[in-house]
Amino acid sequence: MLTTEEIDNLIENCENSLAEKFRALEKISLYNQEKVLNAFRRNKIALRHFAPSTGYGYGDEGRDTLNKLFGDIFGAEKAVVSPNIVSGTHALSLGLSALLRPEDGVLFITGKPYDTLIDVIEGDNIGSLKDYGVRYRYVDFCGSFALENISAALREFKPQVVFIQRSRGYEWRNALTVDEIQDVISYLRKQNFNGCVFIDNCYGEFTDVKEPTEVGADVIAGSLIKNPGGGLVPTGGYLAGKAEYIDKIINRLTAPSIGGEVGSYIGGYQYFYQGVFSAPHVVCQALKGALLIGKTLNELGYETSPDLDAKCSDLIRAVKFNNERELISFIQSVQEVSPVDSFVTLEPWYMPGYNHKVIMAAGCFIQGASVELSADAPIKEPYIAYLQGGLTYEHCVLALKNIIKNL
Ligand SMILES: *Cc1c(COP(=O)(O)O)cnc(C)c1O
Secondary structure, three states, rough: OHHHHHHHHHHHHHHHHHHHHHHHHHHHHHHHHHHHHHHHOOOOOOOHOOOOOOOOOOOOHHHHHHHHHHHHOOOOEEEEEEEEEHHHHHHHHHHHHOOOOOOOOEOOOOOOHHHHHHHHHHHOOOOOOOOOOOOOOOEEOOOOOHHHHHHHHHHHHHHOEEEEEEEOOOOOOOOOOOOHHHHHHHHHHHHHOEEEEEEEEOOOOOOOOOOHEEEEEEOEEEOOOOOHHHOOOOEEEEEEEEEHHHHHHHHOOOOOOHHHHOOOOOOOOOOHHHHHHHHHHHHHHHHHHHHHHHHHHHHHOOOOOOOOOOOOOEEEEEEEEOHHHHHHHHHHHHHHHHOOOOOOOOOEOOOOOOOOEEEOOOOOOOOOOOOOEEEEOOOOOEEEEEEEOOOOOOHHHHHHHHHHHHH
16 A cells, blocks of 8 residues: 555656646647637627526527627537536437438437437437437447448438537547547548538537537537536536527527527526636646546556547546456545535445446536536446546545545
């Protein structure tokens, strides 16, 4: 077992060896902070935009300006940002159901959909895309795009929407970089795909200097209790992209006759503005924390993913442990040094939707906000834990100390 002093020295050495990478992340953060700040200035954000609204929300300037601000930040023609979009899954489901008609097809080119999307797509008798007669297919993804299979699927399956998941999700692979997304979009266009390229942007926002909408993506979607909420937004989701698509999405969010003219929020919009303003910095803190935890656990002999040399493109750090005991200790260690519910001792449990036990650390201010330091793991081989977020780099360092001590 390492002494406290040995742990401190190890972490400090790892920090020093990461100095150049930290510098690169800080540059991205500075660039994005300026981009966001300029959007605030261009859109003349003022105190009145934070005011609450009630009822129909006619003339709700806070809501309308927030949509414009997000569109501007993401280099998109239009955006819809709303506390009435309840989560990332809802944002993605809303987008897909707004854009696809009976007999249309959606092609996933980054492998099978994210767990929570499977029922959205192929659930039986629950209003899924399948219930509405939408076709679905996926092309396997093994760290890079299977171009020939994609090309064949475009010809045979003739999709209206091509879906790309930017984040690694819960796979042992690097997240897609915006450059890789740009390349595959060019490829799709060369194959004469004229439909909608839809990106699940969850965990990706502000990890790079560009967003997918700046390199040819038609629609992006994400959650406000992840990156773009900066740890402050209490709830909500967003979609941004081409106006023709966002208009359909807004009509689906409310109703075709009323579109974006309605929707109120009694809580007011201050946190939404303040959150997106803080987001580039918070994302940088989380990325630095994830790198440090990855590097240090590497030094201690644990495999982690993404590769330490890979360009960061999402907030997740996966760590492979030798056995169940280490895996559980890791998750419990994160919970122990959380600002909320630190006194709780976590136990693995069967949760709805999973066919094995899972354990989750989420001592967050906002329930389930994974832009805050959190970790989870299914109890099965190989013993992989997924850690994400961190509002401050310092919190990540303190969590790391506790993780090592308990291992
Ligand atoms: C979080 C996430 C989702 C789903 O978002 P929820 O807010 O948990 O519903 C979908 N895709 C990816 C890649 C995610 O990280």
